[in-house]
Amino acid sequence: MTAGVEFRGLRRMFGRTVALDGLDLTVRPGELMALLGPSGCGKTTALRCVAGFEHPDEGAVVVDGEDVTRRPANRRDTGMVFQSYSLFPNLNVRDNVAFGLRVRKVPAARRHARAAELLELVGLPTHGERYPHELSGGQQQRVALARALAPEPRVLLLDEPLSALDAKVRLTLREEIRRLQLDLGITTVFVTHDQEEALSVADRVAVMREGRLEQCAPPAEVYDRPATPFVAEFVGTMNHLPGRLSSGEVTVLGMTLPVEGPLPATPEVDVLARPEAVLLTPDPDGEGLVVTSSFRGSSARLRVRLGDLEVLSDVPGHDTVRLAPGTRVGVGLVRRPVLVAGRAGES
Known part of the structure; x- marks a missing residue:
């Protein structure tokens, strides 16, 4: 029993x-x-x-x-x-x-x-x-x-x-x-x-x-x-992307997305995004640069330099050819509500 x-x-x-x-x-x-x-x-x-x-x-x-x-x-x-x-x-x-x-x-x-x-x-x-x-x-x-x-x-x-x-x-x-x-x-x-x-x-x-x-x-x-x-950080891998809050939404990577969960008191925030939510598009004029690619069979994890940041993106394994290291890419997020946290160093 x-x-x-x-x-x-x-x-x-x-x-x-x-x-x-x-x-x-x-x-x-x-x-x-x-x-x-x-x-x-x-x-x-x-x-x-x-x-x-x-x-x-x-x-x-x-x-x-x-x-x-x-x-x-x-x-x-x-x-x-x-x-x-x-x-x-x-x-x-x-x-x-x-x-x-x-x-x-x-x-x-x-x-x-x-x-x-x-x-x-x-x-x-x-x-x-x-x-x-x-x-x-x-x-x-x-x-x-x-x-x-x-x-x-x-x-x-x-x-x-x-x-x-x-x-x-x-x-x-x-x-x-x-x-x-x-x-x-x-x-x-x-x-x-x-x-x-x-x-x-x-x-x-x-x-x-x-x-x-x-x-x-x-x-x-x-x-x-x-x-x-805390849960977002502890469970799985998480990217921190700079964003700005306004009226319950956040602007990040040139996109405006709804926010779920608690809202920090300051407008300058970190947007928390899983690697699989980071979208990459080959673009000769893109702001991102693929630095490394770790092949995992059905998927690959790419490390992308984005200005002063490095961002992780998980992509299908067959995309590694067109997203090889050295490729310039546009960087975006899946359009869905995101969790945000107060930016480190902000009061």
């Missing part, structure tokens, strides 16, 4: 440092929610409050309608996977997976059957008699995942579980985690500072900053329609 999770006005202080500053967030039953943000934003503290390893100074943690804020960790019905695996070196893989069941005094035959079932599920059916030191990092993390799932928790908590792995293993394992989560339908909270990881696995992404929630939305919405300049 899965359960929803609610963070209600969570506040947590460590000395004078504010780790959580009134966090309000709801994770729906069966959903994979990614908590995304830079180091120190409070995402791990929020996760540990759900697990029962931290207790908020104010607010409540509610699981399936029950306030569990002061309930001990061993009575919360959650499973947690850590960045560092935390396997018991003196136990073999089967006994590591079955450890939580042994604590619950489940009979040995049932423990071993459940361990075998989960090792099959995570792709390690023949590794039960091995010890942690005989496994790769990716295999150890699969065992840790199986151990967390063994007691059939209502909520699965993942604290940067892939950050210690190399890139190829990380990609494979994040796909496996998502497959398992969908197959089991278990409510999952996944903490990461890796934007690509969050966008690729989550049903919704909660972007955090300084203990507060900046935006919570499906991945495509967080990327395409960031709620704040």
